[in-house]
Amino acid sequence: MDKIDRVTLIVLDSAGVGELPDADKFGDVGSNTFGHIAESCGGLNLPNMEKLGLGNLTNILGVKPTTDTTGAYGKAMEKSKGKDTTVGHWELAGLVKETPFPSYPNGFSDKVLQELEKRTGRGVLCNLPYSGTKVLDDYGEEQKNSGKWIVYTSADPVIQIAAHEEQIPLKELYKACEIALEICNELSPVARVIARPYIGEKGNYTRTANRHDYAIKPDSPTALNRIKDSGLDVVAIGKINDIFCGEGITETKGTNKSNLDGIQKTLSALKEDTKGLIFTNLVDFDMLYGHRRDPLGYKKALEEFDSYIPEILSNMGESELLIITADHGCDPTFAGSDHTREYIPVLVAGKNVKPSNLGVRESFTDIASTIENLLLGTDLDNSFSTLI
Ligand SMILES: O=P(O)(O)O[C@H]1O[C@H](CO)[C@@H](O)[C@H]1O
Numbered sequence: 525m526d527k528i529d530r531v532t533l534i535v536l537d538s539a540g541v542g543e544l545p546d547a548d549k550f551g552d553v554g555s556n557t558f559g560h561i562a563e564s565c566g567g568l569n570l571p572n573m574e575k576l577g578l579g580n581l582t583n584i585l586g587v588k589p590t591t592d593t594t595g596a597y598g599k600a601m602e603k604s605k606g607k608d609t610t611v612g613h614w615e616l617a618g619l620v621k622e623t624p625f626p627s628y629p630n631g632f633s634d635k636v637l638q639e640l641e642k643r644t645g646r647g648v649l650c651n652l653p654y655s656g657t658k659v660l661d662d663y664g665e666e667q668k669n670s671g672k673w674i675v676y677t678s679a680d681p682v683i684q685i686a687a688h689e690e691q692i693p694l695k696e697l698y699k700a701c702e703i704a705l706e707i708c709n710e711l712s713p714v715a716r717v718i719a720r721p722y723i724g725e726k727g728n729y730t731r732t733a734n735r736h737d738y739a740i741k742p743d744s745p746t747a748l749n750r751i752k753d754s755g756l757d758v759v760a761i762g763k764i765n766d767i768f769c770g771e772g773i774t775e776t777k778g779t780n781k782s783n784l785d786g787i788q789k790t791l792s793a794l795k796e797d798t799k800g801l802i803f804t805n806l807v808d809f810d811m812l813y814g815h816r817r818d819p820l821g822y823k824k825a826l827e828e829f830d831s832y833i834p835e836i837l838s839n840m841g842e843s844e845l846l847i848i849t850a851d852h853g854c855d856p857t858f859a860g861s862d863h864t865r866e867y868i869p870v871l872v873a874g875k876n877v878k879p880s881n882l883g884v885r886e887s888f889t890d891i892a893s894t895i896e897n898l899l900l901g902t903d904l905d906n907s908f909s910t911l912i
């Protein structure tokens with residue numbers, strides 16, 4: 525495979541393309557994020573992803589299948605035993621998580637809560653799996669009046685701490701999250717602690733953009749470390765730096781205020797003179813629409829992203845390529861508010877990319893192998909050999 529100067533990898537967080545063969549083990553039989561959004565909203569208008577072959581991956585109303593693509597297309601299975609953001613991104617970077625992180629369907633143990641109370645000086649409310657907006661409806665008022673923490677989790681291996689910004693200073697919330705990570709590392713492993721500040725009044729509590737994620741380091745070095753160690757750039761946009769705990773990243777552009785902000789940061793990063801990887805996560809798909817079970821919002825966000833693809837491509841030189849993918853599903857028409865175990869799309873575009881069918885890949889790690897081969901000239905198995 526010829527070497528490439530720079531790859532831009534964009535993760536549409538939660539944009540799955542249909543249930544995986546083992547979806548039954550996750551309670552996700554019948555899920556299909558792209559397919560069901562299209563069905564429930566009367567079709568999707570995604571002309572640019574259609575040209576790249578999106579319509580070949582699953583049945584998406586409004587997105588036609590075509591053999592006449594301008595890029596290479598395929599879909600990939602998740603090998604890791606999980607369906608959360610952390611393991612999804614680690615696998616995209618070449619690391620399969622064989623032992624799943626535990627989840628906490630009954631909340632955290634008394635010991636964890638006692639430690640948290642002792643070390644932060646504040647009590648705890650809730651301690652259950654919850655949707656992050658519903659938890660504010662049910663516990664926001666009590667939190668604001670009592671000054672206790674709202675602690676909650678989900679199907680993901682996360683501990684989330686919510687506090688009213690005017691009740692508890694952000695600095696104190698962030699410190700409590702650092703303490704929670706230490707406690708969990710000792711007593712109840714999680715992939716992430718998430719600070720969830722909110723504002724507003726009873727019946728009207730809303731989360732702010734001051735969310736902050738505290739992740740654990742990947743279990744072992746990933747493709748990002750190898751790219752960085754070879755002297756190339758690894759530019760992180762959005763949650764990427766947090767997800768990898770800074771490991772293998774040479775520069776972070778910070779978290780995104782919105783998907784559009786993430787797209788604009790990506791466009792600016794493309795204009796800079798770097799070589800290596802630009803790695804972007806667009807989280808609104810998941811956070812604002814997937815978990816909130818809002819197919820129409822999800823549709824609009826997908827259409828917005830699609831409309832920027834030509835501009836993204838026009839900022840790429842001869843020796844660059846774009847990979848559009850996801851980290852798991854979060855079907856907004858599905859029961860509950862959790863992620864769904866799905867295939868992820870793999871759409872590759874660039875001046876040198878040969879239109880081809882990449883088929884069904886057995887692991888997200890094929891993306892990492894391909895990127896390493898393209899950037900470092902290594903010869904890893906399972907890369908997309910027909911790409912350029
Ligand atoms: O419902 P909210 O708080 O948005 O939670 C979602 O965000 C967290 C991180 O992905 C997970 O817990 C997920 O369920």
Ligand SMILES: [Mn+2]
Pocket residue numbers: 537538608609610612810851852
């Ligand atoms: Mn995710």
Ligand SMILES: [Mn+2]
Pocket residue numbers: 538609810811815854863
């Ligand atoms: Mn999520």
